[in-house]
Amino acid sequence: MKKLVVFFLFIISIKGHSQNSYGMFSKDPIINLENFQKQKLYFGFFLGFNSYDYKIDYKTVSQDILIQKTTGFNVGLVADLRLQEYINLRFEPGLYYTQRNFHYPTSYFPTTPTESNKLREVNGTNLHFPLLLKFSSLRTGNIRPYLLGGVSATLNLASNSKSLDDNYENIFRVKRWTNNYELGLGIDVFSEYFIFSPSIRGVFGLKDELIRDNNPDSPWTGNIESIKTRAIFINFTFH
Secondary structure: OHHHHHHHHHHHHHHHHOOOOOOOOOOOOOOOOOOHHHOOEEEEEEEEEEEEEEEEEEOOOOOOOEEEEOEEEEEEEEEEEEEEOOEEEEEOOEEEEEEEEEEOOHHHOOOOOOHHHHEEEEEEEEEEEEEEEEEEOOOEOOEEEEEEEEEEEEEEOOOOOOOOOOHHHOOOOEOOEEEEEEEEEEEEEEOOOOEEEEEEEEEEEOOOOEOOOOOOOOOOOOOEEEEEEEEEEEEEEEO
């Protein structure tokens, strides 16, 4: 919620700053960077926030595992290849920090568990590699909305995938590489010197990411059919 508030306050501030007759949102604005997006290839960088979750499927009907989400931080680069007037191919490699906390119900354990056994922290230091198609609308003054869609691969440097220990030693393991598809939308705002491009994007994992404990009856992994990443990215891109 805080991220959305910041986003909308930024847009409102731009609008408030541009109320004169030549402003960005006026009837006849001065056209900024008119030919910038006509380049075949251009670059940029982004900063942003993320909120990672998991979609959990269970083997048998049971009480759900509660996943506590936290707000993470994103930073990365953008390479934009113009395919035609309204379609661009974008590569946006970035570093994404995140954490998800698993809170297990007491009913998952054969005996009364300690609080530490009911909690598993899943940290993520992710190198994220999305390849996206950007579908832009017709530019109106200094505003150009767009849609994004594509696929991505994520390398989790904190996956614990190579650890021989498991949850019995307080080590929660997930796969090192995951594949996803992504959908989102954004808006290009053309200022005098650069393009500011806020966007929001959903990320959806395609395959099971869990590495199960050695004991098939483990209370931490035994009843899980699959876990798949679900995430929301809010990025602020500058070209």
